[in-house]
Amino acid sequence: xxxxxxxxxxxxxxxxxxxxxxxxxxxxxxxxxxxxxxxxxxxxxxxxxxxxxxxxxxxxxxxxxxxxxxxxxxxxxxxxxxxxxxxxxxxxxxxxxxxxxxxxxxxxxxxxxxxxxxxxxxxxxxxxxxxxxxxxxxxxxxxxxxxxxxxxxxxxxxxxxxxxxxxxxxxxxxxxxxxxxxxxxxxxxxxxxxxxxxxxxxxxxxxxxxxxxxxxxxxxxxxxxxxxxxxxxxxxxxxxxxxxxxxxxxxxxxxxxxxxxxxxxxxxxxxxxxxxxxxxxxxxxxxxxxxxxxxxxxxxxxxxxxxxxxxxxxxxxxxxxxxxxxxxxxxxxxxxxxxxxxxxxxxxxxxxxxxxxxxxxxxxxxxxxxxxxxxxxxxxxxxxxxxxxxxxxxxxxxxxxxxxxxxxxxxxxxxxxxxxxxxxxxxxxxxxxxxxxxxxxxxxxxxxxxxxxxxxxxxxxxxxxxxxxxxxxxxxxxxxxxxxxxxxxxxxxxxxxxxxxxxxxxxxxxxxxxxxxxxxxxxxxxxxxxxxxxxxxxxxxxxxxxxxxxxxxxxxxxxxxxxxxxxxxxxxxxxxxxxxxxxxxxxxxxxxxxxxxxxxxxxxxxxxxxxxxxxxxxxxxxxxxxxxxxxxxxxxxx
Numbered sequence: 001x002x003x004x005x006x007x008x009x010x011x012x013x014x015x016x017x018x019x020x021x022x023x024x025x026x027x028x029x030x031x032x033x034x035x036x037x038x039x040x041x042x043x044x045x046x047x048x049x050x051x052x053x054x055x056x057x058x059x060x061x062x063x064x065x066x067x068x069x070x071x072x073x074x075x076x077x078x079x080x081x082x083x084x085x086x087x088x089x090x091x092x093x094x095x096x097x098x099x100x101x102x103x104x105x106x107x108x109x110x111x112x113x114x115x116x117x118x119x120x121x122x123x124x125x126x127x128x129x130x131x132x133x134x135x136x137x138x139x140x141x142x143x144x145x146x147x148x149x150x151x152x153x154x155x156x157x158x159x160x161x162x163x164x165x166x167x168x169x170x171x172x173x174x175x176x177x178x179x180x181x182x183x184x185x186x187x188x189x190x191x192x193x194x195x196x197x198x199x200x201x202x203x204x205x206x207x208x209x210x211x212x213x214x215x216x217x218x219x220x221x222x223x224x225x226x227x228x229x230x231x232x233x234x235x236x237x238x239x240x241x242x243x244x245x246x247x248x249x250x251x252x253x254x255x256x257x258x259x260x261x262x263x264x265x266x267x268x269x270x271x272x273x274x275x276x277x278x279x280x281x282x283x284x285x286x287x288x289x290x291x292x293x294x295x296x297x298x299x300x301x302x303x304x305x306x307x308x309x310x311x312x313x314x315x316x317x318x319x320x321x322x323x324x325x326x327x328x329x330x331x332x333x334x335x336x337x338x339x340x341x342x343x344x345x346x347x348x349x350x351x352x353x354x355x356x357x358x359x360x361x362x363x364x365x366x367x368x369x370x371x372x373x374x375x376x377x378x379x380x381x382x383x384x385x386x387x388x389x390x391x392x393x394x395x396x397x398x399x400x401x402x403x404x405x406x407x408x409x410x411x412x413x414x415x416x417x418x419x420x421x422x423x424x425x426x427x428x429x430x431x432x433x434x435x436x437x438x439x440x441x442x443x444x445x446x447x448x449x450x451x452x453x454x455x456x457x458x459x460x461x462x463x464x465x466x467x468x469x470x471x472x473x474x475x476x477x478x479x480x481x482x483x484x485x486x487x488x489x490x491x492x493x494x495x496x497x498x499x500x501x502x503x504x505x506x507x508x509x510x511x512x513x514x515x516x517x518x519x520x521x522x523x524x525x526x527x528x529x530x531x532x533x534x535x536x537x538x539x540x541x542x543x544x545x546x547x548x549x550x551x552x553x554x555x556x557x558x559x560x561x562x563x564x565x566x567x568x569x570x571x572x573x574x575x576x577x578x579x580x581x582x583x584x585x586x587x588x589x590x591x592x593x594x595x596x597x598x599x600x601x602x603x604x605x606x607x608x609x610x611x612x613x614x615x616x617x618x619x620x621x622x623x624x625x626x627x628x629x630x631x632x633x634x635x636x637x638x
Contacts, residue, residue, distance in 0.1 A: 017565050021549030021573035026362050026469040026541050027461035029078060030087040030393075031454075032351055033071035033367035036060060036339040037124045038090040040097070041351055043358060045087050049079040056088060057124060061435045067401060067449045068431065070368035074454030077431075078365075080482050081455055082462025087361060091347045092121075097340025100125030102332045103324045104132055106189065108140070108165040113195060114174070115188045118337055125337035128184060129154060132332065140166060142174070145331070146184050154331055158182055165189065185334075195324060196317030198224065198280035198287030203305035203312060206274040211237045211246050217300035219307075221254050222290040223280050224263035228254045232300060246304070247271055250278070263287065276304060285318040342368075348379045352386040362540065363460055364395040365453045371414060371424075372400040387421040392544050394521075394536065397424045398451035399503075404488045411501045418502070418526035420536055425452040425504045425516070430485040447484050452506055455480050459516055460537075470538045470582040472519040472623035474504070476512045483514040490517075500524060502531075519623055535620040538582060546570060546616065558612050563596045566614050570594045574618065584619040592618040 002012060030043070037057035038044070046052055052075050059072035078086060099118045106112035114132070118125025131145035131154060142163045147156040160181070163174045168189075171177070178187045200221075218231040230253045237245065251269040258264045266281025267289075280287040291307035291314075293299035306312045315323065348366075355361060366383055369376045383395050397416070405411055405426055416424060430447045456473070459480070463473040483506075490498075490505040495517065498505060502525075504518030519533045530536045549569065556562050574592040577583065585591035595601050595615040602613045 017568070018572075019549070019552055019565070019569050021545055021569055023573075023577075024362075024541060024544045024548060025085075025360055026537060027083070027464045028085045028087070028360050029083060029363040029365060029457045029461065030089065030355065030358075030361045031071065031075050031078070031365050031367055032089045032091055032348065033074070033369070034092060034342055035071050035090045036122045037120065038088070038122075039120050040090050040092060040340075041347070041354070043087040043089050043351075043354065045085065047085055049076055052076075052079075052088060056090060057122075059434060064444055065448075066445050068433070070451060073431065073448070073450040074365055074367035074457075077429075077450065077454035077482055078458040078461075081458030081480060082465070083458040084461055084465070087358065089351050090120075091343040091351055092340035093343050094347060096338075097121035098336055098338045100128060100334035100337030102128075102130060102334040103195075104130070104332060105192075105325065106165055107134065107142075111192055113190050113192045115190055116332065116334060117186050117188070118334055119182070119184055119186060121337065122339050123337050125334050128334040129331040130185070130334070131156070131330070135162070138162070140164065141172075144174070144178065146182065147331075149331075158184055192321065193283040195321045196283045196285050196287055197315070197320040198282070198289050198317045199313070199315050199320060200278040200289040200291050200306060201272070201313040202276040203310070204274050205243055205276065205305060208243075208303070210239050211241045211243070212239055213303055214246065214300050217298050217303065219291055219293040219299065219301040219304075221250070221267075221278060222288075222292070223254065223267050224261075224282055224287055226261055226264055228256065228258075228264060230254060230300065243274065243276070244271060247276055250276070254278075276306060278306070280317070283317065285316065285321070287317040288314070290314055345375065345378050345382060349382055352382060355386065356390065359390075359392060359544070362393050362537070363457045364393050365457055366395070366398075367451065367453065370398045370400050370451065371416065372403075381417065384417065384419050384422050388419065391421075392540055394421050394423060394533075394540075396453040396456050397422055397522075398453050399424055399426050399428075401428050401449055401451070402487070405498060405503065406494050408497050408501060411498065411503060416502070416522050418522050418524075420521050420523035420527050420530035422522045423456070423504065423520075423533055424502065424522060425456045425506060425518075426498065427486050427488040427490065427506060428452060429455060429480075429483050429506065429514075430487060431482055432484050449487055455483070455506070456504075456516060468580060468582060469541050470534050470621050472532065472534045474516045474519040474623070476509060476515055478516040479512050480506070480514045480516070486514060504533075532620075532623055534623065538618075538620055542574075542577070542616070542618065545573065546614075549573065550614075553612065558607050558610065560597070562612060563598075566596050566612070567594050570614060570616060574616065577618075582618075582621065584621055590619065592616070 035056045038055050060069035099121045101117045104114040106114055116130050127148045129149055133143050135141045135143055143161045145156045146158040147154055160178050162172050164170050164172045165174055174187055214232045215236050216234045221228050221230055247269045254267050263280050263282045268279045270277050278289045280289050291301050293301035301307045302310055369379045380397055387393050387395050428449045429452055431450050433445055433448045436444050436446045459478045460473045463471050486506055490507050495505050499518055502520045502522040507517040508514050521536055524531045571594045578588050578591045583591035601615045
């Protein structure tokens, strides 16, 4: 409060109490699915298709499969049909993918190695090449080109000049300069010793299914010159024992009780796919692991295909380092990148948990997860549970491919859950195969099947922008782009069976082409109050807008001034929606109400508990699903 201490003119600013509420966006989608490029489990907001092509690799070529790349086509059809913003999340089975890498010896310090690693996992990184050169006119400085080989010619995509390797604190140090700016690779200047790996590697053991034959056998593992006898007991393994059990037991027996010998104490026996990898516990050029056996019926190394006598691989530390560097070409090729396996439910659940911090998502799609197998249904159920928890987004569920729905029984047999935050579109869509070429690639299908969720999500976004979220995203206005046909034709009879069950159909309408011809949630029968998609989404928009717009009220004095301010600000927001045509009613009093006050929405007990309660109601617009024209003949009267 201003203190008046001397005569004069005082200027004071008095708050008006007007705090306008802004409507939240309703068109931001999230696509979670399998890709072979891009950051893993990291939501990335994109605004156009070319961004997806650059960061996530575009549409994958799946060869002769009749179903197109689920993730690529979903995102493409979203942007093609009116989508403007989408979070893209690449999901794979945890730890199943590797990033491509390549090495160079530090020309300024032979005890160091430069490791170039693709910025994210995937086979895509195996195409990368690194051209590393000293600058002749500036001794001690280097330049790096990063690109790919095309027709035996290096095509540079990024270039970094004036790089130093000597001072890690310098602004031009290679790590800080490349890692801060490159969208393709990361570089690490590392000590060379971790790559001095003395190893013994078995042949593939994929054909061995029963390791009980190792019982009563033995072999000698010599680590950096120290022999260690490995003897398996007569009941060591049974028919159910796995190769990982064998690896763990070898490691335990080699280490034994030795503590002074670092090579033995830190010895590791691990798996690389179906091969045993025995590694010395030291990191020096002379480190080594050698496996020998007695050469008789008790020889365990013959069954495990370990040692030079059994055509296994053995390398000293220096040989392991040389193996990394001898394949270096100019430019250096990155290698060993892998795409990873399809994700499981745990991979999706971790992403849904991350989505709880992203409140602007309003449409959720799971390309590649259809209501087909129990595993896929578990993922979809987790997504629906997430949507119900957040109360700010809806999930579009894809039905199984090649599943024709004609009757109520067919839909009931699928067992969709009657949830108000979930929507199903049917059937799948046919699109032109971008990889088909009658001359160069005639052996692949000319059209591919694509799930309908991406088309629906794009249409939602387009109608939101043109007409508002309260307009049903269906009808002749929703003519779909990029559709060559639909997998199953839906006529009036089929739709008459599907529509009451909340299955929204894609149909070809004469004069309009393929359109969305339905706007219902799966709660059509179980919760008819939320039967229609636009009503559910309008309620979400209002709830989230008010939630964001009245945060200022927290910790304000809970009295009539606060109640009046809330009524005024929320009422102004609702009136704006009414004037935009979001509600039924010829006048505002018929369209909405906002109530807040003692004796109306609150008791003194509520106020004593620190609660202020506002009641907001609205009369939603319901789509004219059934336009009925009644015709009567007028009988001539005399």
